[in-house]
Amino acid sequence: MAKILVVEDEKPISDLITMNLKLVGHQFFKAFSGAEMGPILDREKIDLILLDVMLPDLNGFEVMKRYRHLNVPVIFITAKDSLVDRITGFELGADDYIIKPFEILELLARINVVLRRNAREHDGFIAGDVDVHLAARKIYKSGQPVELTAREFELLEVLIQNRNIALSREKLLELAWGYEFEGDTRTVDVHISQLRKKLGWEEQIKTIYKLGYRLEAEG
Amino acid sequence: MRFWQKTLLVMLFLFILTLDISVIMIMNKSWKLNMEREMQRASSEQALIANNIYENLNSVKSRGISINDNVLFDVAHSYADYYRQQGITLQLWDQGHLVYSDDSAAQDITGIRNEKTEEQTVREAVISNELPSPYNHLLLTYRRDIGELYAKKAELNRYFVYINFIASPILVILLFVLIRQLTKPLRQLSNTTKNIAEGNYGERVTLKNNDEFGEVAQNFNRMAEAVQLHVTELSAMAEEKQRIVDNLAHELRTPLTSMQGFAQYLNSANIGEEERMTASGYIWSETLRLKNLVFKLLDLSILSHQSVERTRVSVSELFESVRQTEQKNLELAGIGLVLHSEIDSVWGDQDLLGSFLVNCIENAIHASSEGSEIRLSAYEQNSAVILEVRDFGRGMSPKHVKQVFEPFYRVDNARSREHGGAGLGLSLCRQIAEAHQAELSLESEEHIGTSVKMILQLHNNALLTL
Numbered sequence: 187m188a189k190i191l192v193v194e195d196e197k198p199i200s201d202l203i204t205m206n207l208k209l210v211g212h213q214f215f216k217a218f219s220g221a222e223m224g225p226i227l228d229r230e231k232i233d234l235i236l237l238d239v240m241l242p243d244l245n246g247f248e249v250m251k252r253y254r255h256l257n258v259p260v261i262f263i264t265a266k267d268s269l270v271d272r273i274t275g276f277e278l279g280a281d282d283y284i285i286k287p288f289e290i291l292e293l294l295a296r297i298n299v300v301l302r303r304n305a306r307e308h309d310g311f312i313a314g315d316v317d318v319h320l321a322a323r324k325i326y327k328s329g330q331p332v333e334l335t336a337r338e339f340e341l342l343e344v345l346i347q348n349r350n351i352a353l354s355r356e357k358l359l360e361l362a363w364g365y366e367f368e369g370d371t372r373t374v375d376v377h378i379s380q381l382r383k384k385l386g387w388e389e390q391i392k393t394i395y396k397l398g399y400r401l402e403a404e405g
Numbered sequence: 406m407r408f409w410q411k412t413l414l415v416m417l418f419l420f421i422l423t424l425d426i427s428v429i430m431i432m433n434k435s436w437k438l439n440m441e442r443e444m445q446r447a448s449s450e451q452a453l454i455a456n457n458i459y460e461n462l463n464s465v466k467s468r469g470i471s472i473n474d475n476v477l478f479d480v481a482h483s484y485a486d487y488y489r490q491q492g493i494t495l496q497l498w499d500q501g502h503l504v505y506s507d508d509s510a511a512q513d514i515t516g517i518r519n520e521k522t523e524e525q526t527v528r529e530a531v532i533s534n535e536l537p538s539p540y541n542h543l544l545l546t547y548r549r550d551i552g553e554l555y556a557k558k559a560e561l562n563r564y565f566v567y568i569n570f571i572a573s574p575i576l577v578i579l580l581f582v583l584i585r586q587l588t589k590p591l592r593q594l595s596n597t598t599k600n601i602a603e604g605n606y607g608e609r610v611t612l613k614n615n616d617e618f619g620e621v622a623q624n625f626n627r628m629a630e631a632v633q634l635h636v637t638e639l640s641a642m643a644e645e646k647q648r649i650v651d652n653l654a655h656e657l658r659t660p661l662t663s664m665q666g667f668a669q670y671l672n673s674a675n676i677g678e679e680e681r682m683t684a685s686g687y688i689w690s691e692t693l694r695l696k697n698l699v700f701k702l703l704d705l706s707i708l709s710h711q712s713v714e715r716t717r718v719s720v721s722e723l724f725e726s727v728r729q730t731e732q733k734n735l736e737l738a739g740i741g742l743v744l745h746s747e748i749d750s751v752w753g754d755q756d757l758l759g760s761f762l763v764n765c766i767e768n769a770i771h772a773s774s775e776g777s778e779i780r781l782s783a784y785e786q787n788s789a790v791i792l793e794v795r796d797f798g799r800g801m802s803p804k805h806v807k808q809v810f811e812p813f814y815r816v817d818n819a820r821s822r823e824h825g826g827a828g829l830g831l832s833l834c835r836q837i838a839e840a841h842q843a844e845l846s847l848e849s850e851e852h853i854g855t856s857v858k859m860i861l862q863l864h865n866n867a868l869l870t871l
Contacts, residue, residue: 198663198687202670205683209674240655265655286658287665352673394673402675 188233209350220244239264345401354398451547481505496546590618606633652813660691739775745782765794772798
């Protein structure tokens with residue numbers, strides 16, 4: 187979906203992020219230091235940078251200053267939970283700020299928000315004979331438009347953006363319905379079965395035992 | 406009101422007051438003396454005239470002429486005519502009735518006549534005395550005009566006021582310049598204190614005076630020095646603390662993030678066998694890393710809260726146990742360990758001293774390249790026992806040397822983490838040295854090598870000989 191540069195000197199964290207990015211279909215590039223960023227930024231048209239603040243050679247903020255002119259959205263990843271740092275980050279033009287330890291789902295959600303805000307989302311998603319245009323909110327099955335309710339579409343969007351990752355019913359409620367919604371988790375089951383029926387995704391939307399649902403798709 | 410304004414006003418007031426009082430007193434005295442002299446002169450002249458009249462009357466009498474009022478009038482008149490030119494008027498009384506008078510209006514017998522008529526002010530010195538016997542029934546009154554004296558006095562008074570008007574402004578200007586000059590150091594001090602209060606702790610007073618101000622300036626500078634020292638110390642300490650906290654957060658959060666993330670990944674992601682192996686491998690290695698960190702922190706914490714129990718430690722045993730511990734690492738890195746001991750034993754905690762040496766050797770291994778050697782030695786120098794670990798590896802720049810004992814400080818981030826270090830090794834070494842009341846010294850030069858010495862003080866050794 188998007189080209190994301192992950193700048194993180196800790197190999198485990200770098201791998202963790204990139205493995206998850208791969209799951210949901212993003213293309214990724216790894217840099218382990220500020221110095222390694224330059225060639226990648228020159229070569230590739232990067233949509234988003236995930237930037238660790240504590241890098242071995244350069245401080246993440248300095249990196250930010252150096253590449254600000256490129257106008258690539260940046261999400262800071264840091265272990266420092268201080269207000270000063272957060273303000274510095276935002277003042278330098280960071281789009282978001284995430285503190286370790288973070289949850290992968292949260293990181294993915296923030297990535298999606300930043301990508302959408304900067305209109306860098308490649309919003310087409312094709313699985314089998316279903317073609318989804320997220321921005322236009324249009325779905326075609328075998329070329330025929332499919333009508334979804336607003337809530338069903340929200341749910342579908344969440345599933346697509348977190349594809350290949352199992353989401354609990356509670357998480358789905360939170361992401362698709364919003365925090366304030368106080369409904370039964372069975373609402374999710376009802377909507378999932380509606381989606382399966384309308385899109386013919388009996389196989390794609392998997393029920394994971396004891397956990398929830400997962401949309402499985404290649405790429 | 407400013408100090409200089411107050412001083413100026415007070416000084417001006419006092420000065421003019423003193424000056425004026427003295428001048429007025431002098432003028433008064435001089436006036437009194439003048440008047441006395443005038444009266445004396447009047448009195449002697451009156452006596453002279455009276456004598457003349459007496460002799461004149463005597464000669465008239467000897468010619469057989471009886472003395473009546475007409476004769477008296479003629480005699481008096483002739484004298485009066487003569488003296489009138491000198492501003493002197495005469496009156497002659499015979500037993501209370503006026504025989505002759507220049508000025509019939511004047512009635513005083515003696516003293517100062519001070520009369521104001523419509524046209525003019527009359528001021529006269531008046532002296533009256535009887536003529537010598539046998540004419541003592543005659544009284545001669547002598548009057549002299551002293552208006553000129555009064556005019557002089559009035560002139561002097563005018564002059565005095567005039568001088569006052571001229572002197573005061575000049576005095577004000579002089580005082581202003583003088584006081585401003587004298588209070589200059591105060592203003593300088595005030596400016597400097599203001600600057601320091603605004604946070605420019607490097608500011609100093611530049612006063613070279615040898616007076617009280619100079620003293621104040623010197624003491625003030627000493628105070629500013631102390632304050633600056635404290636402030637820099639405090640901010641350095643605060644900075645170090647912040648760095649340690651940041652680093653600790655980083656060291657804790659990084660493995661936690663990985664563990665949490667990979668566990669979630671295993672649990673919910675749609676993945677193959679290869680990814681599963683990678684994820685679980687990371688969970689495993691990060692758990693070890695966290696465990697290592699926690700144990701090191703625990704060691705540090707225990708060390709800072711517990712006193713060590715010192716026993717006699719055989720140096721050769723100590724070195725041998727260290728060699729055994731590090732044998733595998735040394736072989737893997739292809740580095741030789743040379744042991745050299747000039748003393749038999751030291752006084753200390755065997756485990757802690759061992760831990761110190763192991764930490765130093767591990768650092769040395771990471772800094773050295775294959776084929777080089779590490780020297781572990783114990784010797785006596787300047788009546789202190791020294792345990793030294795020396796390598797011939799990369800060394801460090803002076804900037805690193807300064808911070809290297811700080812917890813979580815890493816000279817080479819990426820490399821050190823690959824070795825699984827938490828960045829606490831030298832902090833632990835410092836704690837161990839402190840627990841032994843020993844000094845720790847680290848010398849390093851880039852591309853030449855590093856030497857870490859623990860300097861155990863004399864009493865440590867002296868106890869052994871007891």
